[in-house]
Amino acid sequence: MRFHAAGIVILLSALLGACSTVSPHAAFPSAARDKVASTEVVMPIRQAEIYVYVPPTQGGAGFGLIGALVDVTIDSVRAGKAETAVKPLRDALVDFNFDNAFKDQITNSLTAVPWMKAEKFRVMKEVTPDSTEKALADSQDSAVLFIAADYNLSNDGDVLTAKLTAYLFPNNDALRSLKPPKKDAKGPVAVPANALYRNVLSYKTRIPLAPNGRDGTIATWSANNGAAMRAALGMAAAKLSRLLAEDIQRSEEDGAAAAKAGTAVKIEGISGQSIGSDVDGTVVRYADGTLAFVTPSMLAP
Amino acid sequence: MRSHAPVRSCLLILSLLLTGCADPTPIILSAQYQPPAAGADPAAHAPACRVKLGEITDKRSDTESMGSISGRVVRAADSTAWLRSGLESLGRDGGITLVKAGDPDLVLSADLLKAYVMSVTTAKSANVVLSVHTSRRGVSAPDQVYRGTDEGPNWIAGDDEAQGALNRALSQALVQVRGDLLKQCAEGP
Numbered sequence: 001m002r003f004h005a006a007g008i009v010i011l012l013s014a015l016l017g018a019c020s021t022v023s024p025h026a027a028f029p030s031a032a033r034d035k036v037a038s039t040e041v042v043m044p045i046r047q048a049e050i051y052v053y054v055p056p057t058q059g060g061a062g063f064g065l066i067g068a069l070v071d072v073t074i075d076s077v078r079a080g081k082a083e084t085a086v087k088p089l090r091d092a093l094v095d096f097n098f099d100n101a102f103k104d105q106i107t108n109s110l111t112a113v114p115w116m117k118a119e120k121f122r123v124m125k126e127v128t129p130d131s132t133e134k135a136l137a138d139s140q141d142s143a144v145l146f147i148a149a150d151y152n153l154s155n156d157g158d159v160l161t162a163k164l165t166a167y168l169f170p171n172n173d174a175l176r177s178l179k180p181p182k183k184d185a186k187g188p189v190a191v192p193a194n195a196l197y198r199n200v201l202s203y204k205t206r207i208p209l210a211p212n213g214r215d216g217t218i219a220t221w222s223a224n225n226g227a228a229m230r231a232a233l234g235m236a237a238a239k240l241s242r243l244l245a246e247d248i249q250r251s252e253e254d255g256a257a258a259a260k261a262g263t264a265v266k267i268e269g270i271s272g273q274s275i276g277s278d279v280d281g282t283v284v285r286y287a288d289g290t291l292a293f294v295t296p297s298m299l300a301p
Numbered sequence: 302m303r304s305h306a307p308v309r310s311c312l313l314i315l316s317l318l319l320t321g322c323a324d325p326t327p328i329i330l331s332a333q334y335q336p337p338a339a340g341a342d343p344a345a346h347a348p349a350c351r352v353k354l355g356e357i358t359d360k361r362s363d364t365e366s367m368g369s370i371s372g373r374v375v376r377a378a379d380s381t382a383w384l385r386s387g388l389e390s391l392g393r394d395g396g397i398t399l400v401k402a403g404d405p406d407l408v409l410s411a412d413l414l415k416a417y418v419m420s421v422t423t424a425k426s427a428n429v430v431l432s433v434h435t436s437r438r439g440v441s442a443p444d445q446v447y448r449g450t451d452e453g454p455n456w457i458a459g460d461d462e463a464q465g466a467l468n469r470a471l472s473q474a475l476v477q478v479r480g481d482l483l484k485q486c487a488e489g490p
Binding site: 027046049051054055056057071072073077078079080083084087090091094099123125126127128130131132136158 | 365374421428
């Protein structure tokens with residue numbers, strides 16, 4: 001497994017069943033609301049601590065097997081350096097429980113969506129296709145919402161990204177009739193194509209790069225018992241939870257209309273539309289329907 | 302620049318051939334800590350610090366989960382037993398004698414706060430974090446947090462690789478614990 005910002009989406013999709021070519025976003029059908037008798041919310045969070053995303057080395061390209069072996073060695077050295085660099089931040093956050101912070105915010109946001117009738121919320125640490133399949137099969141609720149979360153620092157240590165990948169699966173006949181499962185007799189059910197609702201939501205914030213590079217930047221995140229990172233992760237959990245609660249209630253037409261009325265923005269080179277803002281930042285909708293909440297530091301030229 | 306994704310794929314296939322096939326089975330860790338080879342310790346010749354092990358607890362929300370490498374989940378058969386066997390190894394190199402009764406110099410209890418192995422690109426990283434509480438004749442010292450880490454290439458996501466990485470990470474934390482215990486004992490009552 002590679003920790004890669006864009007790859008996380010692919011990975012989580014794969015974990016929820018299989019590699020898929022379905023669009024990352026599908027709005028929840030309004031007609032399905034009154035068929036939801038209850039919703040179980042399962043939060044797969046694989047990681048135990050924050051990590052630094054290390055992009056895979058490509059320097060050995062063109063040199064065959066030897067080049068690839070060299071890249072593996074270089075990857076290992078770079079991964080070791082990144083792990084050493086992030087250690088002070090992990091130490092500063094050792095008593096901070098992202099899982100609980102996230103679960104609390106998700107609970108607050110989704111219990112306020114009346115038609116979901118969400119009462120059961122739990123974090124799942126072992127994240128595999130089998131474990132998600134089993135969670136869906138074992139659920140007694142009419143719908144199961146998986147919200148996989150991941151958070152990491154960029155390789156330079158300046159950008160914090162928290163990402164949710166959400167899939168709501170039907171689990172009663174009334175809901176399944178709206179979207180009959182696509183599977184063969186032995187195939188998995190918890191695959192993106194079978195989700196009544198799905199989307200990817202990100203939170204991004206940036207601090208200035210320190211003159212002495214990644215170590216100095218991570219020292220800024222770590223200062224005062226990790227105050228800056230605690231605040232950022234807390235805000236990430238709050239903003240993403242609220243964004244999810246709003247998005248799951250938004251029709252495809254409303255989402256598209258909001259994007260049309262928005263203003264063009266570019267986040268890390270990717271174009272999107274600003275569709276809302278508050279004192280902390282801006283909500284961005286991308287062309288594929290995925291959403292992001294970005295702080296002003298991400299919008300700076 | 303040409304992509305060498307096919308070559309990486311070949312490496313992966315080669316790894317899979319070496320291991321037999323793609324292995325989706327979980328890695329189940331032994332409950333017995335296996336320490337790396339010990340070096341000579343000058344403290345071995347000092348009067349022994351008598352330590353009694355108290356409560357050992359796994360404070361993690363999921364006490365089975367120990368991370369994953371290359372998609373293989375890693376599970377602990379008994380994480381508390383693993384930590385206890387690690388702490389019991391503190392008496393292995395001299396300088397510290399573990400006692401079960403009598404009047405110890407120090408009583409030690411420990412909480413497992415983090416224990417996981419994960420993939421980072423083609424490498425793997427293991428982390429073990431302990432919170433250790435010591436007391437001397439009823440007087441408590443401030444709790445101390447110790448982190449041990451281990452990084453290295455992830456060759457075939459094998460059982461021994463995961464077990465070894467976590468044992469080495471625990472070992473690194475235990476070296477720090479041992480140093481502090483010896484210091485506390487040397488300071489006297």
